[in-house]
Amino acid sequence: MTTREDVLAARRRVGGRVRRTPVSRVVLPTPGGDLPVALKLEQLQLGGSFKIRGSLNAILNRDAAHRDSPVVIASGGNAGIAAATASGMLGIGCTVVVPASAPAVKVERLRALGAEVVLDGERYTDAYVRATAIAAQRGAQQLHAYDLPDVVAGAGVIGLELAEEAPEATTVLVAVGGGGLVAGIAAALAGDKQVVGVEPSGAPTLHAALAAGSPVDVVVDSIASDALGATRLGDIAMDVARRAAIGSVLVEDEAIVEARNLLWRNFRLAVEHAAAAPVAALLSGAYTPVEGERIVAVICGANTDPTTLPTD
Template sequence: MITREDVLAARSRVGDRVRRTPVLRVGVPTPGGEFPVALKLEHLQLGGSFKIRGSLNALLHRPAAQRDAPVVIASGGNAGIAAATASRMLGVACTVVVPASAPVVKVERLRALGAEVVLDGERYTDAYARATAIAVERGAQQLHAYDLPDVVAGAGVIGLELAEQVPDATTVLVAVGGGGLAAGIAAALSGDTAVVGVEPTGAPTLHRALAAGRPVDVPVDSVAADALGATRLGDIAMDVARSTAMVSVLVDDDVIVDARNLLWREYRLAVEYSAAAPIAALLSGAYAPAPGERVVAVVCGANTDPTTLPA
């Protein structure tokens, strides 16, 4: 479990090393008509996603004796890019283990950041096992993409910013893979603002965990799997979900694609599929806001192939 105090400590520790991302207020078409939504543009963050907040917090929080130790992480892309970016900022070596399915655009970015890239397996779980072995072999610090307290607390700083930027917000829609982002934001907001996890129907980690009362393994088959490809909700996310009454809604891949196209067509926001999931929940009616509700949608990442966007 992490608390608001952990998130406050993360903000103090990281300081101005990362960007305070802006909010864009737009109207989103829903089955009930156009609805005002505040978009938290976290895709403009260093490294192209929210992930740098957690990785940097974790590296800055390690004991002084370990400050120069190498870093290793398993990632479908964004967490690896964040770890590589944070490691480069602090001058330490970074190895990123990615599954063979990782998008080329993300692998190329990792290499451009100076990270050693190791391709292993078909799923995140395969990459994680290899990263664990490398950590033991090299005496490296192993970061986790979504289930490490410092990583979750760092992501939670987004919630603190939202409380200042959109003080009347009643609901925050957040894409969920392993759940670190949603958990961090929920911890930061301390249950005062509802946090709704949005998941592809082909990767329902939070949805299944809430139904079972604990994290369970789920099959993953989604257009957003490169970022939301965790096969199991993190334990930290489960603890926070229980304590804050977090809920989950599911969206189909075709609506995620439509939402991503909408963000590009109407607002020229070039984002990855995972970042469009919260908008997909509104487009499809999977989440139907009540009249007068103040909704925020977190646009979480931009590490995408721009050639896949519509003209």
Template sequence: MLTRDDVLAAQERIRGRVRRTPVIAADPEAGTLWLKCELLQLAGVFKTRGAFNRILTGLETGALDPATGVVAASGGNAGLANAYAAARVGVPATVFVPETAPAVKVARLREYGATVRQVGREYAEAYLAAVEFADTTGALFCHAYDQLEVAAGAGTIGEEILTDVPDVDTIVVAVGGGGLFAGIAAAAEGRARVVAVEPTRIPTLHSALQAGQPVDVAVSGIAADSLGARRIGSIAFDVARRTGPVSVLVEDETIAAARTALWQDYRMAVEHGAAAAYAGLASGAYRPAPGERVAVVVCGANTDPATLG
């Protein structure tokens, strides 16, 4: 079971390995909305926190053979995080991505020194290939979201928010496989509510909460490269049942508009998945009460700037 204690342990383990990203007031005069600028994280993605926590834990426990290294499956961002962390720690990384992974992410994976293998059209197919590779070679498998160390590492974002804005009422996060949500919800449990925002075309958590268990969903839409898990992770589902998040859905058009707004209003160049959380507010899918203090996690910058208006 993922708890705040796991998050605090991760915070100590990865200290000095990742950036402590800033929390900025969206409107300093209003004082009710903050943006957690996780797009400034190393490798441009929040997953770097969980990757370091997983890899360093593997070295501590002996589960990671430095000669064999690590393997990950990813729509792009988890691969980037693990490739970066592995390079910094000094172990090899192999990353399986779908054939649909954005070229900008594949290029960066290779820049970080990872061996890249493109398999299938969806994350699920790359995942199966990565698991087989781990079984065959003995490489340490680093899940994109559904491992305790990975989710706990992501949860350090919540700790930072609650340190910088201790009276925050609500933290808004995007959900794909659920590692970010799970970590932040565990960190914030009893201290702040969490709003989980998903694309209507990939409602992994929303569907699981309705069904009472994780279920497969179709994967499509503009945020599929980063939020394109086929089902919510078991860790995230367990945390959701325990903490009772607010679950909302947003349309692709709203995500695109939120991404444009983040660029035009704050000069934040983010990918569509990272704009989903902001879309939850901008669209009115979640409407804060008067005076409610809200922090939005802006979590990924691995995008092509040429596509920004």
């Protein structure tokens, strides 16, 4: 279980070591007309995504047995970049196990940060098995990309910031992969705002879990799978989803691409496909606000190849 108290402790622990990212208020063209939306710009965070918040919290709160040990994590990219960034800040060694499907731009970033990169398997689940073995062999602290209490609580600090930066918002739209971000934010807000998870139709971990009543394996096939590529919702996310009544919306890859392109063309925000998912829900009409509803969308990361952005 992850609670608001855990999130508050994470904010005290991490303190000024990470950036307090800004909120930008924009107007988006939606099927129902122009819609004012607040964007929480986590792509400006250290390491290029929200993930540094959780990794740093977990390392700072490590138990005595791992006080001087290195860190190991399985990651398709962003969680590994965050772990490597946090480890570098604290002078700790870091090994990141990535699947073969990991984007080259993220692997190159990992190596530039000084992490040991191990390629193993086709999917995140394969990399996780290898990371677990390495952690056992080396006595290392093993981080999880999304299903570790301290990681979820660290991500949840975004929710505390949103309550202060966008108090008018009634609904928070959050991209979902394994569910750590949406769970942390929902735990932090403790029912003060509605939290809705947005995920590709080709990677519906939250949607499938809510339908089944518990996490289930899903087939992942999406343009955003490098960041939203978990094949199963995390147990922590499922627990919070039940307690906080987190909603779920699916979007198509075409809508994600359109949203990513619009964020660049209209606002010069260079983001990865996963980060555009909440905006895609609004542009496509997959999520239609009711009268009086005020929306904030979390833009979760920017670790992308800039050559794939529109040129016009």
